[in-house]
Amino acid sequence: MELHRKLKILSDAAKYDVSCSSSGSKRKNTPGGMGNASQAGICHSWTEDGRCVSLLKILYSNACIYDCVYCTNRRSKDRERATFTPREVVELTLNFYKRNYIEGLFLSSGVLKNPDYTMEQMIEVVKKLRETNFNGYIHLKGIPGADPFLVHKAGEYVDRMSVNIEFPSEKSLLLLAPQKERRGILQPMNLLERGIRENREEHRSLSQKRFFLPAGQSTQLIVGASPENDRTIIRLTEGLYHKYQLKRVYYSAYIPTEEHSLLPSIQSKPPLLREHRLYQADWLLRFYGFKAEELLGESNPNFDLNLDPKCFWALQNFERFPMEINLVSYDVLLRIPGIGVRSAMKILRARKIKKLSFEDLKKMGVVLKRAKYFILCNGKYHGGVSLYPDNVRAQLLGFNKNQGVQLSIFDQQHQRILKEEEKSKVMGGF
Amino acid sequence: MEVLIYDGSFEGFLSTVYECYYKKYYPLEILRREPAIRNFIYSYQKIATSEQKSQKVYDAIKIKLGSDFLKKCYMAHLAEIQTENVKIYEFIRMGFSQGRIITEDLTHPIVMTVEDLRKKVTREQHRLLGLTRFSILDDETLFSVIEPKYDVLSLIAPHFSERLLTERWVIYDKKRKTAVFGQDENWIRKEITGDPEVVFHSQEEEYRKLWRAFHRSLAIEERRNPKLQKQLMPKYYWKYLTEKSSPPEDGENTALQ
Numbered sequence: 001m002e003l004h005r006k007l008k009i010l011s012d013a014a015k016y017d018v019s020c021s022s023s024g025s026k027r028k029n030t031p032g033g034m035g036n037a038s039q040a041g042i043c044h045s046w047t048e049d050g051r052c053v054s055l056l057k058i059l060y061s062n063a064c065i066y067d068c069v070y071c072t073n074r075r076s077k078d079r080e081r082a083t084f085t086p087r088e089v090v091e092l093t094l095n096f097y098k099r100n101y102i103e104g105l106f107l108s109s110g111v112l113k114n115p116d117y118t119m120e121q122m123i124e125v126v127k128k129l130r131e132t133n134f135n136g137y138i139h140l141k142g143i144p145g146a147d148p149f150l151v152h153k154a155g156e157y158v159d160r161m162s163v164n165i166e167f168p169s170e171k172s173l174l175l176l177a178p179q180k181e182r183r184g185i186l187q188p189m190n191l192l193e194r195g196i197r198e199n200r201e202e203h204r205s206l207s208q209k210r211f212f213l214p215a216g217q218s219t220q221l222i223v224g225a226s227p228e229n230d231r232t233i234i235r236l237t238e239g240l241y242h243k244y245q246l247k248r249v250y251y252s253a254y255i256p257t258e259e260h261s262l263l264p265s266i267q268s269k270p271p272l273l274r275e276h277r278l279y280q281a282d283w284l285l286r287f288y289g290f291k292a293e294e295l296l297g298e299s300n301p302n303f304d305l306n307l308d309p310k311c312f313w314a315l316q317n318f319e320r321f322p323m324e325i326n327l328v329s330y331d332v333l334l335r336i337p338g339i340g341v342r343s344a345m346k347i348l349r350a351r352k353i354k355k356l357s358f359e360d361l362k363k364m365g366v367v368l369k370r371a372k373y374f375i376l377c378n379g380k381y382h383g384g385v386s387l388y389p390d391n392v393r394a395q396l397l398g399f400n401k402n403q404g405v406q407l408s409i410f411d412q413q414h415q416r417i418l419k420e421e422e423k424s425k426v427m428g429g430f
Numbered sequence: 431m432e433v434l435i436y437d438g439s440f441e442g443f444l445s446t447v448y449e450c451y452y453k454k455y456y457p458l459e460i461l462r463r464e465p466a467i468r469n470f471i472y473s474y475q476k477i478a479t480s481e482q483k484s485q486k487v488y489d490a491i492k493i494k495l496g497s498d499f500l501k502k503c504y505m506a507h508l509a510e511i512q513t514e515n516v517k518i519y520e521f522i523r524m525g526f527s528q529g530r531i532i533t534e535d536l537t538h539p540i541v542m543t544v545e546d547l548r549k550k551v552t553r554e555q556h557r558l559l560g561l562t563r564f565s566i567l568d569d570e571t572l573f574s575v576i577e578p579k580y581d582v583l584s585l586i587a588p589h590f591s592e593r594l595l596t597e598r599w600v601i602y603d604k605k606r607k608t609a610v611f612g613q614d615e616n617w618i619r620k621e622i623t624g625d626p627e628v629v630f631h632s633q634e635e636e637y638r639k640l641w642r643a644f645h646r647s648l649a650i651e652e653r654r655n656p657k658l659q660k661q662l663m664p665k666y667y668w669k670y671l672t673e674k675s676s677p678p679e680d681g682e683n684t685a686l687q
Binding site for chain 1: 531534535536537542556559560561562563564565566572574589590592593594595596597633637639640641643644645647648649650651652653654655656657658659661662663671672673
């Protein structure tokens with residue numbers, strides 16, 4: 001089969017893996033070598049669906065022996081199969097890299113013959129690449145069920161590894177991916193975590209530096225194919241960050257490709273908004289000091305799709321607001337809806353010079369669309385609605401379109417009726 | 431009411447700052463080149479670039495205000511926006527009179543302008559680290575053409591120099607008729623006249639086709655969102671992108687002419 005055809009099949013098969021990040025590695029170029037890693041990561045292009053392209057993301061093979069019902073590459077599905085040779089992958093990577101198309105390689109694979117064999121083939125590829133003095137970024141998938149020794153060996157060549165957890169509970173995993181075991185996923189994760197920790201210790205004491213997954217490990221799980229709620233997912237994520245020291249957890253909205261009794265119907269739309277909310281919550285866990293338990297309690301196990309998780313949290317903890325922008329600490333600033341890490345830093349800096357007014361915040365480019373309902377500037381409130389969670393909620397949901405129109409005494413009555421209607425629509429349940 | 435004219439280089443700009451201090455100019459504008467029409471109510475002064483004077487200002491900023499402050503001025507100057515040059519000058523003046531703390535005054539119009547220019551340049555610099563595309567020529571040189579909005583060529587050169595240690599490479603800024611040439615850990619910047627003529631390597635077209643095929647097959651139909659694509663990768667840059675410069679979807683066997 002010609003290379004062109006193979007690349008088409010095996011990139012098409014890999015595209016549902018969402019991870020594309022090329023950040024977090026400190027790998028430097030070596031004398032006579034080619035490439036290095038960029039700490040912040042670099043996006044090289046964007047596809048028509050608006051996702052960034054950073055790595056040459058391909059499967060080594062899609063001839064998988066497993067039959068996981070949700071997967072487009074499962075054995076029982078009728079589709080064209082292809083397998084690269086290590087040499088082909090090396091040539092492609094080097095040639096794309098030289099032309100600055102990519103930041104490096106992302107290599108995954110279906111299970112070819114057995115997990116160990118597949119892992120060996122993949123190690124062959126990355127070993128060859130490093131032997132040609134290639135120092136670009138490499139992300140390698142760990143194959144579930146492969147010998148832990150092999151998984152560990154792979155870690156010596158690459159920048160990041162990931163073993164996909166696939167489903168948020170063991171029950172779903174058993175049901176939808178019967179040949180994969182929970183143990184086969186968690187064991188390599190554990191091992192990699194230990195490897196990374198040992199490597200870090202070594203870096204402290206030895207002058208001879210050897211790399212072991214400088215960009216850590218990540219994982220991915222599918223959202224919407226199984227019945228778990230957001231709370232289960234977020235708690236699992238938190239555990240993965242704390243216990244396994246993962247760098248990232250990726251969520252992938254399930255895109256139905258075939259009818260199956262265990263899966264959502266083929267007509268159902270992929271839950272993209274839910275995926276988005278989960279990513280937002282994930283950010284809150286990693287950079288904003290939130291705990292999973294704070295975000296979703298037992299009584300409300302799912303996010304409101306219409307509100308971002310921070311607004312959702314703020315409305316439930318309304319007694320903490322409004323907050324005086326000139327007084328509260330960085331950690332507390334971060335809890336205000338609409339204020340992110342960058343805005344919070346800017347506020348801290350500008351506060352050194354003077355007390356900030358609402359206008360100042362605007363000038364500095366702090367987004368106030370949501371924040372204005374939750375802050376005081378020099379003791380003044382600029383939200384424009386009385387401070388009840390229900391009012392603020394209605395505003396956040398976008399029922400403020402009549403604002404900014406010049407009022408006349410004739411249509412006030414009309415507007416009042418409209419507002420009542422809108423309110424009853426929103427608050428219908430209460 | 432002076433309008434000062436310098437040669438467009440950062441050294442020229444710093445020389446202008448020097449002259450402002452010592453000849454007590456209060457410039458209304460600081461122009462990179464002679465304007466098309468001179469306005470007769472202003473007096474125009476041409477400032478000669480002097481290595482000595484610019485070095486003095488350079489050192490003074492570095493010592494008194496710190497290298498971060500200096501870098502801010504340098505980056506903002508690379509935006510090459512004529513009308514804003516005088517703001518960078520005022521920014522330096524403010525710094526000398528009030529100290530480096532002024533960089534924190536994010537609501538001050540002059541600080542805001544400089545910060546904004548710096549941000550624009552930094553953003554484009556980072557963007558081009560990804561969007562620069564090399565072609566391999568028949569003598570194995572890596573060759574790239576770019577047309578950045580701001581003068582980021584010297585900012586991106588060190589990145590490629592470190593990355594492409596063993597290669598010979600050229601990045602040509604078509605808009606500014608300037609190129610950087612890199613080889614063996616070093617690079618130099620040179621102005622050139624006329625677009626260089628190049629002959630591509632015999633394998634070049636093959637890899638372009640492979641890249642396009644890869645790029646196309648990556649998009650997930652159910653998530654199609656061209657608006658987001660354009661937002662993240664503005665159409666301005668598509669001209670030199672291998673994956674965007676070909677007529678879309680005319681069969682994979684059609685060679686690009």
